[in-house]
Amino acid sequence: MKKIDRKQLAARVARDIPEGAYINLGIGLPTLVADFLPKGREIILHSENGVLGFGPRPPKGEEDEDLIHAGKEPVTLLAGGSFFHHADSFAMVRGRHLDYCILGAFQVSAQGDLANWHTGAPDAIPAVGGAMDLAVGAKNVLVMMEHLTKDGKSKIVERCSYPLTGARCVTRIYTDLAVIDVKPDGLHLVEILAGDLSFVELQRVNGVPLKYRAAA
């Protein structure tokens, strides 16, 4: 399998974000998407800590400790950007004002259940942040992850074994192998991203049945 790399995956996700979208990028892999948003499209980034319309990291030496995103990295503010308090920030999230959020995941189920906040291990310190709010609030909840665990198991599963972040919330999954839509009747393959991967082989590693209707 020729898996695509993190940058290729970020670029593939970015291609689907349309002009005018309000979007929240989760910490980790999803943050990379910002670097690949198509030039010429106005796309407005939201962050939980009360900012809309932030831009790239400033040059070294120009960081401002009062201007960060939720991943606590320094950012800049674009012309037209705005600041607001935390309850307003989550009114935007929970109130279905965000067009997209992109989240990482440990597992996604065939029904679109998302597990991404806690492994459930007894010695693990749980931390949830804004993930549960984003999962129920954004109009489109996109997951971006490696398709397989380190030991080769599918992270797309019949039922999540890890604690849920949200039930039936994921609308589309982007992995280093494929793009898959979550629909009421199951998972639909949109596109294979790993160059040499056949549908049959993807189906074999995926573990959960995929529907695929080749473009007419």
Next chain:
Amino acid sequence: MINKFVASAEAALADIPDGATVMLGGFGNAGMPVELIDALIARGAKELTIVNNNAGNADHGLAALIGAGRVKKIICSFPRQADSWHFDKAYRSGQLELELVPQGTLAERIRAAGAGVGAFYTPTAFGTDLAKGKETRRIGDRDYVLEYPIHADYALIKAERADRWGNLTYRKTARQFGPIMAAAAKCTVAQVRETVELGEIDPEAVVTPGIFVHRVVRIAAMRKVA
């Protein structure tokens, strides 16, 4: 004459008792009222319940308060971080109780307290472990979880500018929890970089009206913590 200016952080916090519930502004280091927290540590109040988004970074601010053994319970959304070693140690040793709350629910519970709302239904966390044991209700075609307000005895927040009536403006993403915590606490103490005369803050630009603020301390050169 109303004058909410207080001479020092120590004076502003001199009456915080053991067992108080204290909200601390800040998201990571941005907006964290470090000098007020230093004064809280110096004040010596213990058995505190702390409300913050996180559970402290490195060795300053909230992390130092936890490290000093003053915190009994913390209500937050994201305690675990690369540099949250004081929290990790206190939590693993069983000295510190954690109430983990989704970030939007945390914000709304704080907002509800300040707004006099008795409880509210939110779709967040429905069907997850964080809703276990909570009342739920189906409204229309969605399921919701009943959540209660978080009230506090004190809120310690960082703002940019204040006048003597306690009107506040903030700076960039240092705002986040400040305005809602100010409203949720019986006594709100703001540390600000600059104090100005009444009327110097454009009334259209006041973010937290002075009714929510009780004490203001000017800390001219705030310590960089990033």
